[in-house]
Structures are given as structure tokens and as C-alpha cells.
Amino acid sequence: MDIRHLQCITEIVRRRSFTKAAEALHLTQPSVSKIVKALEEELRVELFVRDGKQVKLTDAGDTIYRHAGPILQLFDGLVTELNELVYLDKGTVRIGMPPMAGARFFPAVIKRFQERYPGIAFRLVEEGAKKIEESLADGSLEAGVVLLPVDAAMFETYPIVDDRMNVLVAPSHPLAGRPAVELAELAGESFILFNDNFALHDRIIGECRNAGFEPRVSYESSQWDFIGELVGAGLGVAMLPDTMCRRLGPDLARAIPLTRPVIPWRLAMAWRKDGYLSMATREWIRFTRELFADGAGSGTANR
Incomplete structure (x- = not known):
């Protein structure tokens, strides 16, 4: 049983017709019948009784239909939330930042990022660069500002x-x-x-x-x-x-x-080469790399 099965059963009951359910699902009527038949064979039960032109649920079909609604609502919520993450309408950037870097170089950068992505939240972890490097290594932080040099075999970096x-x-x-x-x-x-x-x-x-x-x-x-x-x-x-x-x-x-x-x-943004990066953190890295590369970060000092 999968989501497609639940969607078919729900639409058939709502529209009281295999043909109308197929239209709503952008499928052919034989395809809908095939999906229902496959589920009946999988569960070894009959889901619908065809009484003339009417389509009625069996007890087994009614049980599935009653549970299908909440499941489909949760699934729709999951798809919506995943889409929001993919398209950066929501998410969280959890970044480690030494006090000197946070005070001098990042307030304007964070403001510009949130102007573009107002749904993304920030969790700033203010620690020394040594502690941040340790947190990146053990995976408790996805990205952070470190003092160069760092282990090039473990970390990806770009200069700040x-x-x-x-x-x-x-x-x-x-x-x-x-x-x-x-x-x-x-x-x-x-x-x-x-x-x-x-x-x-x-x-x-x-x-x-x-x-x-x-x-x-x-x-x-x-x-x-x-x-x-x-x-x-x-x-x-x-x-x-x-x-x-x-x-x-x-x-x-x-x-x-x-x-x-x-x-x-020399400060750099760093993240583990083999570490997990959320969509929001990936965009933070891309966005800030461009800003600091063109000198638009927050007054980087070049010597």
C-alpha cells in the first residue's frame, strides 16, 4: 500500500465514481481500476461493491478510507514543508561564530541574507574558533567561522x-x-x-x-x-x-x-567535506562566498 492507493480510494469515495476520480487524478479510468484491483489483491480483501451505477465501500474499504484522510493530510504537509525547504521559504542556519567575527563582519551580511530569505531562521553559536572547529568536526555544527589554517583534508573553506x-x-x-x-x-x-x-x-x-x-x-x-x-x-x-x-x-x-x-x-567559513548540509546552510555558504569574494561582505581587511 502506498500514497497513490490512498489517493485513489479517497477520490473514488468523494466523487462516487471511478471515472470522475480518474479525471481528478489525471489518470485513465482503467488505470484507477487497476490500482484498486492491485490493492485488493495485496490485502486480500474487497474494497468496493458495485451496485448498479453506485460505488459503495465494503467494511475493509471503509476502514482504509477513514484512515486515509489523516494520512493524506500529513503527507500533504510533508510535501509542503519539503518544498518550502527546497525553495528556501523556511529552514534554519546554525552557524558557529567567534565574537570578533560576529561583531565586525557579519551583521550586515546576515541582514542581506534575511532580506532575500525572510523565512530562514538563524541560530548563532558564539564560541572561540578552536571550539567551533571541534564542533564542525564532530557534526554538531554544519558551518562556522574558523581561524586558518585548518585540516584541508577534513574541511572545505573560503576566506573571509x-x-x-x-x-x-x-x-x-x-x-x-x-x-x-x-x-x-x-x-x-x-x-x-x-x-x-x-x-x-x-x-x-x-x-x-x-x-x-x-x-x-x-x-x-x-x-x-x-x-x-x-x-x-x-x-x-x-x-x-x-x-x-x-x-x-x-x-x-x-x-x-x-x-x-x-x-x-585569517578567518574562513568552514564546513566538513563529508558532513550533512541543510538546504538553508548550502545557500548561506553560496550567498556569503559571493559577498566576500566581491568585497561586499562587511569591510573585510586585506593585507
Whole structure:
């Protein structure tokens, strides 16, 4: 038994005629009779009694007809909802986004996407890039913003922003007037870092070790603007992307280009190569890839 059987039986009862049911279903009358006959043989029951020109249900036929209505309503609802998903009239984009990326690059992008697809909802998961990469790997997120590099064998990506890290110090700090600073010069400083859910946490510590010292970490936070406030209060030095440093302003903290080494800050949209992607997420990836490729994202920084 399948949906076609239920549709035929329902139309025959509604229209009290095999011929009229065939017309409603855009089939021939022999085709409708064949469908009913096949179902009767499958179930080993008689569904209709032909009394002259009248078509009447048997007890078995009546049982099927009573259950057919709710089943067909559910099926119609299923088809409608699937069509809405396919044609992007509804759906959900669940995306992981680090605080810095969400604050700087995506509000205008999300607005443009929802202007085109108002029925699609967003579920933003705000985590550090390291945590987002883990969530993409285990399948709990379909797409997310990560810090490059990532495992190219596991993830598909496209670039969002190419920036570099600055050293952030209080205006009264001895390095505040310098045009540039080398990482080794920070060996005696107290560091304010993102917490260990962020890829920058491990990367900065690793670069310090490469420069010959173990950083003394005084504070950790998940919020870039709070890190800026801590630096401005003279509680330590930090490293933030140039893009975000410019949002803090020189009265709060001074941003100094970091040299030897230059630490890149390259963000990308990522998704698992073998992972499931909903229709809405597929369109989000296509839509945003085009925006960032033509520079219409939200002021991407190119260096």
C-alpha cells in the first residue's frame, strides 16, 4: 500500500465514481481500476461493491478510507514543508561564530541574507574558533567561522578576512609610542589572552615559546572588547587583530604593529567535506562566498 492507493480510494469515495476520480487524478479510468484491483489483491480483501451505477465501500474499504484522510493530510504537509525547504521559504542556519567575527563582519551580511530569505531562521553559536572547529568536526555544527589554517583534508573553506595581529598596550605603557615591536620584547610583560576555546590562545603562546620565552598569563577572557578594557586599565598587554584594534580607539589603548614574527589572523567559513548540509546552510555558504569574494561582505581587511 502506498500514497497513490490512498489517493485513489479517497477520490473514488468523494466523487462516487471511478471515472470522475480518474479525471481528478489525471489518470485513465482503467488505470484507477487497476490500482484498486492491485490493492485488493495485496490485502486480500474487497474494497468496493458495485451496485448498479453506485460505488459503495465494503467494511475493509471503509476502514482504509477513514484512515486515509489523516494520512493524506500529513503527507500533504510533508510535501509542503519539503518544498518550502527546497525553495528556501523556511529552514534554519546554525552557524558557529567567534565574537570578533560576529561583531565586525557579519551583521550586515546576515541582514542581506534575511532580506532575500525572510523565512530562514538563524541560530548563532558564539564560541572561540578552536571550539567551533571541534564542533564542525564532530557534526554538531554544519558551518562556522574558523581561524586558518585548518585540516584541508577534513574541511572545505573560503576566506573571509586576511589581517594581522597588533600588540595592544595602555597609553601610559613605555612601548606606546613605538612604531613597531618585536615579540621577544614582551618577554617580561603580563599577557591578557583569549581563553583556551579560542585558537589565538594556543597560537600566541606557541609564538612566544618560539621567540624564546614562556608568557606570563594574568587574565583570560572570551570578549575582545573586555580584553581592550583590561589593557587600557594597565593590567597587561594583549594581541588583537588590526581590524579590532581600530575599533577600540587610541584613548583606551595603543595598537602597535607586531614584527618578528608577523602573526596572521585569517578567518574562513568552514564546513566538513563529508558532513550533512541543510538546504538553508548550502545557500548561506553560496550567498556569503559571493559577498566576500566581491568585497561586499562587511569591510573585510586585506593585507
